[in-house]
Amino acid sequence: MEMIPFEKAFEIVMNCGFSMGTEVIPFADSLNRVLAEDVFSDMDMPPFNKSSVDGFACRQADLGCDLEILETIPAGVWPSKVVGEGQCSRIMTGAPVPDGADCVVMVEYTELSPEGKMRFNGAFTKANIAFKGEDVHKDDIVLKKGRIISPQDIAVMALAGHTAVTVSKMPVIAVISSGSELVEPSEIPSVSQIRNSNSSQLLAQVSRAGASGKNYGIAADDEQQTLSIVQEAISGNEMVIITGGVSMGDYDFVPSVLERAGVKILFSRVAVQPGKPTTFGLHADAVVFGLPGNPVSSFIQFELLIRPLIYKMMGHDWRPPISRLPMKERFTRKTADRMAFIPVTTTGDGFVSPVEFHGSAHISALPDAGGIITMPVGKLVIEKGEIVSVRQI
Ligand code: AMP
Ligand code: MG
Numbered sequence: 009m010e011m012i013p014f015e016k017a018f019e020i021v022m023n024c025g026f027s028m029g030t031e032v033i034p035f036a037d038s039l040n041r042v043l044a045e046d047v048f049s050d051m052d053m054p055p056f057n058k059s060s061v062d063g064f065a066c067r068q069a070d071l072g073c074d075l076e077i078l079e080t081i082p083a084g085v086w087p088s089k090v091v092g093e094g095q096c097s098r099i100m101t102g103a104p105v106p107d108g109a110d111c112v113v114m115v116e117y118t119e120l121s122p123e124g125k126m127r128f129n130g131a132f133t134k135a136n137i138a139f140k141g142e143d144v145h146k147d148d149i150v151l152k153k154g155r156i157i158s159p160q161d162i163a164v165m166a167l168a169g170h171t172a173v174t175v176s177k178m179p180v181i182a183v184i185s186s187g188s189e190l191v192e193p194s195e196i197p198s199v200s201q202i203r204n205s206n207s208s209q210l211l212a213q214v215s216r217a218g219a220s221g222k223n224y225g226i227a228a229d230d231e232q233q234t235l236s237i238v239q240e241a242i243s244g245n246e247m248v249i250i251t252g253g254v255s256m257g258d259y260d261f262v263p264s265v266l267e268r269a270g271v272k273i274l275f276s277r278v279a280v281q282p283g284k285p286t287t288f289g290l291h292a293d294a295v296v297f298g299l300p301g302n303p304v305s306s307f308i309q310f311e312l313l314i315r316p317l318i319y320k321m322m323g324h325d326w327r328p329p330i331s332r333l334p335m336k337e338r339f340t341r342k343t344a345d346r347m348a349f350i351p352v353t354t355t356g357d358g359f360v361s362p363v364e365f366h367g368s369a370h371i372s373a374l375p376d377a378g379g380i381i382t383m384p385v386g387k388l389v390i391e392k393g394e395i396v397s398v399r400q401i
Contacts, residue, residue: 009273009275009276009277010277011277011278011279011284012275012277012278012279013278013279013347013385014278014279014280014312014347016275017275017278017280017286017288017313018312018313018316020274020275020288021288021313021314021316021317022316022317022320024274024288024290024295024317026246026247026290026295026317026321027320027321027322027323028176028177028178028179028246028321028322028323029176029177030044030045030174030175030176030177031174031175031177032172032173032174032175033172033173033175034171034172034173035162035165035166035170035171035172035173036162036171038157038161038162038165038173038175039157039158039159039162040156040157040218041156041157041175041176041178041218042154042155042156042157042175042176042218042319042322042323042324043151043152043153043154043155043156043157043161043173043174043175044153044154044174044175044176044323045153045173045174046149046151046152046153047149047150047151047164047165047168047170047173048147048148048149048150048168048170049144049145049146049147049148049150049167049168050146050147050168050169050170051146051168051169052140052141052144052145052146053141053143053144053167053168054138054139054140054141054142054143055140056104056105056140057104057105057137057138057139057140058102058103058104058105058137058138058140059081059099059100059101059102059103059104059105059112059136059137059138060101060112060136060137060138061101061112061114061115061136062099062100062101062114062115063098063099063112063113063114063115063116063117063118063136064077064096064097064098064099064112064113064115064118064126064128065081065087065091065096065097065099065105065106065109065111065112066091066095066096066097066109066111066112066113066126067091067093067108067109067110067111068110068111068132068135070093070094070095070096071111071113071128071132072128073094074121074123074125074126074127075094075095075096075125075126075127075128076094076095076096076125077095077096077097077098077124077125077126078091078095078096078097078106079097079098080097080098080099080100081097081098081099081100081103081104081106082100082103083100083101083102083103084102084103085103085104086104087103087104087105087106087107089106090106090107090108091106091107091108091109092108095108096109096126097109098126099112105137110135110137111132111134111135111136111137112135112136112137113128113130113132113136114130114136116130117129117130118130144168150164150167150168151164151165153323154323154324154325155324156218156324157173157175176321176322176323176324177322178218178219178220178322179219179220179245179246179247179318179321179322180219180220180221180222180244180245180246180247181214181219181220181221181222181245181246181247181248181249181318182221182222182224182241182242182244182245182247182248182249182294183206183207183210183211183214183221183222183223183224183249183250183251184207184224184225184226184227184234184237184238184241184248184249184250184251185204185206185207185225185226185227185250185251185252185301186226186227186228186229186234186250186251186252186253186261186262186301187204187226187227187228187229187252187253187301188228188229188230188259189201189202190202190203190204190226190252191203191204191226192204192225192226193205193208204226205303205371206251206252206299206301206303206306207223207225207226207251209303209306209307209371210249210251210299210306210310211223213307213310213311213314213315214249214318217314217315217318217319218318218319218322219247219318219322222241222244222245224237224240224241225237227250229253229259229261230261231261231264231265234250234253234261234262234265235265235268235269238250238265238266238269238296239269241294242269242270242271242291242293242294242296243293245293245294246293246294246295246321247294247295247296247297247314247318247321248294248295248296248297249296249297249299249310249314250262250266250296250297250298250299251298251299251300251301251306252300252301253265253298253301254276254285254286254287254298254299254300254301255285255300255301256285262287262298263276263287263298266287266289266296266298269291270291270292271289271290271291271296272289272290272291273287273288273289274288274289274290275287275288276288276298279345279346279347279385280309280312280346280347280348280349281346281347281348281349282300282302282304282305282308282349283299283300283305283306283308283309283312283349284300284346285298285300286298286299286300286305286309286313287299288313295317297309297313297314303371303374304351304365304370304371304373304374307371307374308349308351308380311328311380311399311401312349315328316328328399328400328401329399329400330397330398330399330400331354331379331397331398331400332395332396332397332398333354333358333359333360333395333396333398334358334359334360334393334394334395334396335359335360335361335390335391335392335393335394335395335396336355336359336360336361336392337361337392338389338390338391338392339362339389339390340388340389340390341383341388342388343388344383344385344386344387344388345385346385347382347383347384347385348382348383349380349381349382350362350365350380350381350382350383351363351365351373351374351377351379351380351401352377352378352379352380352381352396352398353376353377353378353379354378354379354398360379360381360396360398362381363376363377377401378398378400378401379398379399379400379401380398380399380401381396381397381398381399382397382399
């Protein structure tokens, strides 16, 4: 199958047409989920003219005189008296401002006259009243569909009385690592084995992207065994990610296994560095990615292709955070026929610097990388001081 440019691969993935349905959950459980409905307020906010300070509610015109104190209005209590000329009511923050008053003066700027009246001794600056409906009107949209729910959003839902919220279902994503050399992280590898880092890494990436991961463990480089795990993974989940076995080696069975499992392969070579053998296909039940076994490649290809798709499936138009920063040093490469993704670190002095990196198996270099920069096809050099777009990871 021909090698395609990264942009084409991205377009194929993003237009694969898989999307999730919705479900209704308690709003307090909705953190990081994608909101699948507009949320309306069932009331004005604030719901009444509300004092924003502790002090005295009165008429601004009367502030030059000593004012009779009618009552004390705590938060949560409706005033019982209308404030007239020469009068005021003691009022607490959050309490309803009594009719007749057009301002609240802060207690700090008042004193009691010998007759027990309130005397304002400050300079008038503002009314200190949060007016009914000034933040939100009843039936206004307070949260728009498609956003990722934050703690602040949950506060808005609480205020709006929106206690059951419609969110997109989370895709369940099966993760399989293939390779006869792999053992689980809890095991001690023999001389010819290595620990499986991809599964844990990908499951963590899946959960960071707001989806739910399911670990299908390690498949040996055995066509039949891989096929049965792949079939099981496809039938129970919306997405399957299998790493390893997509290159040109004698034991790289994954593409043929995917085809035998009924997956229509849409691409299997992408002009990227690292991650060239990245494979993508569709099954009636699931979208399927075959990622290279090299941990750095699978990390990067997940970020570039899979993370945006997960969000899209949930109805969220996700864009990675990008910062524009100058390069600390000159960076060169020898060939420019593929788009390169280079893990970089941001130095304390505001520059970016590629992380020391021995190749795509060098996963221990990645924790220092806060971002990825891109070198398009045809570009061999990034000059020292050149401004680059750093995609945060
Ligand atoms: P492959 O894509 O199967 O040719 O594997 C490429 C390289 O990545 C080999 O050195 C593998 O040992 C390594 N590798 C494959 N799968 C994993 C994994 N799950 N965790 C860590 N390294 C892996
Ligand atoms: Mg392998």
